[in-house]
Amino acid sequence: MRDGGSFKQAWLTETLRVREAYWGQLQDSTEVRRALTEGGTFAQRLILRAEFLGQREKLNEVIEQWTTVAQWALAVMFFVAILAGIGTGLGALGDGVRSVNLLLALATMLGLHAVSLILWLVGMGVQTRENGPWLGRIWLAVTRKLARGPNAGLAPRALIGLLGRNGALRWVLSTVSHLLWLVALISLLGTLLILLSARRYTFNWETTLLSPDAFVALTKSLGWLPQQLGFAIPPDAYIRISDGLHTLPAEMHALWSGWLIGCVLVYGIIPRFIAAGFSAVIARRGVRMASVLDTTLPGYANLRPRLMPASESIAPDASPGPQVHYAATTQSSLSFTGPAVLIGLELASTTTWPPARLPDDVHNGGIIDNRTQRHALLDQLHKQPVERLLIVCDAFQTPDRGILAFVSELAAYAKELRVALVTEPHSTSVETARHIAWRAQLADIGMPAQQLFTALDPALAWLAGASDDKHEAS
Numbered sequence: 001m002r003d004g005g006s007f008k009q010a011w012l013t014e015t016l017r018v019r020e021a022y023w024g025q026l027q028d029s030t031e032v033r034r035a036l037t038e039g040g041t042f043a044q045r046l047i048l049r050a051e052f053l054g055q056r057e058k059l060n061e062v063i064e065q066w067t068t069v070a071q072w073a074l075a076v077m078f079f080v081a082i083l084a085g086i087g088t089g090l091g092a093l094g095d096g097v098r099s100v101n102l103l104l105a106l107a108t109m110l111g112l113h114a115v116s117l118i119l120w121l122v123g124m125g126v127q128t129r130e131n132g133p134w135l136g137r138i139w140l141a142v143t144r145k146l147a148r149g150p151n152a153g154l155a156p157r158a159l160i161g162l163l164g165r166n167g168a169l170r171w172v173l174s175t176v177s178h179l180l181w182l183v184a185l186i187s188l189l190g191t192l193l194i195l196l197s198a199r200r201y202t203f204n205w206e207t208t209l210l211s212p213d214a215f216v217a218l219t220k221s222l223g224w225l226p227q228q229l230g231f232a233i234p235p236d237a238y239i240r241i242s243d244g245l246h247t248l249p250a251e252m253h254a255l256w257s258g259w260l261i262g263c264v265l266v267y268g269i270i271p272r273f274i275a276a277g278f279s280a281v282i283a284r285r286g287v288r289m290a291s292v293l294d295t296t297l298p299g300y301a302n303l304r305p306r307l308m309p310a311s312e313s314i315a316p317d318a319s320p321g322p323q324v325h326y327a328a329t330t331q332s333s334l335s336f337t338g339p340a341v342l343i344g345l346e347l348a349s350t351t352t353w354p355p356a357r358l359p360d361d362v363h364n365g366g367i368i369d370n371r372t373q374r375h376a377l378l379d380q381l382h383k384q385p386v387e388r389l390l391i392v393c394d395a396f397q398t399p400d401r402g403i404l405a406f407v408s409e410l411a412a413y414a415k416e417l418r419v420a421l422v423t424e425p426h427s428t429s430v431e432t433a434r435h436i437a438w439r440a441q442l443a444d445i446g447m448p449a450q451q452l453f454t455a456l457d458p459a460l461a462w463l464a465g466a467s468d469d470k471h472e473a474s
Contacts, residue, residue, distance in 0.1 A: 007291040008063075013050035015059050015158040017299040019151070026053055030409055032306055033375075033382055043293045045307040046300055059151065066155035070143040074176065077139055081180045085187025089195060096199040101206050102242075102256065106222075109188060109260075110268050113181060117271060120174065135180050136173025165294065168286020175283050178276035185268040192264065196257045203256035204242050212240040219259070226262025233259065339387035340463045341365045341414075343377065345403060347394050355392070355456055359464045374406060381413035389414035390463040392456070395421035395434050399441045408445045418451050420459035 020026060031052035035045040054060045092105040120133050144156045163169035195201075205215050216239045223233035234242070234255040242256070295301065343365035344353055354364050363386075368374055391407060393399075411417045421438050439449065453459035 007287050009047045009051070010291045010293055011155075011158060011162060012054045012060060012063060013047050013293060014162045015063060015154050016050045016053055016057075017297070018158045018161065019057075019059070019154050021299055026057065027405060028053055029375075029378070030412065031056070033378055035307060036309075037382060042304055042308050043295050046293060046295065046303065049303070049307065059154070062151045063155045066143065066147050066152065069146045070139075073142045073146060074139060077135075077142075077180055078183050081184040082187045085184040085189075086191045088184070089188045089191030093192070093195050093199075093201060096195075096201055099202040099204050102203050102260070103205055103207070105260065106263060109264055113185065113268055113272070116181070117275065120177070120275070124170075124174075132170040132173025133177035135177035136175075139176050139180075140173065162290045163286065166286055166289045168283060168290055171279050171283035171286055174279040175276060178272050178279055182269065182272040182276055185264065185272055189261065189264050189269060192261055196261075200250075200253075201257065202253055203260075205239075206243070212243070216240060222263055222267075223259055225266045226259070229262065229266065231258050231262030231265075340390070340465070341386050341388070342390050342392070342460075342463055343368055344392045345406070346397070347392065348396075351394075356460060358460075361465075362460075362463055368406075378409065378413070381410070385413045385415075387415050388463055388465075389417045390420060390459055391417070392420045392422060392459075393438070394423065395438050395454075396423040396430075398434065399438050404441055404445050407442070407447070411447075417447075418453060418459060418462060419447065420453040420456055422454075422456050 016026075028049060031049050034052055035048040038045070038048050040048070051060075088109055092108040093100055116133065123133075140156065140160075144153065147153070147156070160169060163172060207215065210218075216236050219239050220233055220236075223231070227233055232255055234252060238252050238255070242252070293300065295304070340362045342354065342358065342362055344351065344367035346369055347353070347367055351367070353367055358364055365377060366373075368377055389410060391410065393403070407417075407419065419442060421435060423434075435454070439452065442452065443449070453462070
């Protein structure tokens, strides 16, 4: 199945897929939940998950950074192409002191261009391991070298994979290559026009092997296409005596100038313009096809059960099941009616819950003890965030990564969040050590000591709306 959105969204989604393929799947329960809430097809949910994770992991910034580097690298290469065109024109015509050899000048200006264009035409008809012309590959390699950061290589790798799967990459790189050649040839033509307008040049053909008739035939053959655009061909008699041994009239050198300019335009600029336009059209079609995600790829297909669950709705007031091991009722409706919510997180089986009579505006969220209850709570908080959330934890237990990650996730759904660390009323060295461990690990997830309670009464008072300036903090 294939579906998707814009190319930028597909690129971000592919970048995330590449990252997770190398370094393992990210913790994404919040992002998956948000994608489920938004709804849509499987591919649309993949894109939503990627956008949410991309913002969190700054992958969108990685793509923006690489795009900026690529644009600057391309601008530098265009500047170099302009300089190359100017240099070629100066080298082909010289300083005007010596007569210009027509064959050598034409070979200097169009020889490498003609070879590269022929190789490109041959390569387009042959399946090779190379993705596009060498100028395009140089540009891609330069951008990969210039990008910096631990995730810098993800964006180009994802781009290559995304465009390479449907053959669009070679056309994108072909477009870049042809545009560079086009800029160089236009620069060459401009240099020729300036030099031929500002200096007096004389032209001749010099050959040891070719006869005058052969050179006449060659000149007329090469000049036929430019002639269709209005460029004149020197008369046969003048072509024969352009051997450097005879003095030619000034108008004859003007005809040779026009012949050279016509050849550069017809055999250089026009073919490159056509090739660049053709490549750009195919590349654009390929980019449009690449915007459609292939959801059967590894890294996408394994997310289907989570993003397209058989049952996508959890009733807000559904009971997660009987909690017979608690000393009192531990669960209540998850449809919040007040601005404050109290929950217990994996408390001991002997815990009395709720710990005290709660004010009317404080909702009892119950004791959260398993994955199903966690997901149900997060689903409800995503739909209905609260003003204040108090999490009661048993400080005698060792804090594990799962609890800490869940606390961190809950913080996104409450304007204010506090944690109450409670234990049995006795105090031991083990209990003290556990309290220290809780403080340290909660601080690691960004929860300062000011957000911790070590007694339940001030915590409940804060939850009911009292100021927490004087609460017993750890």
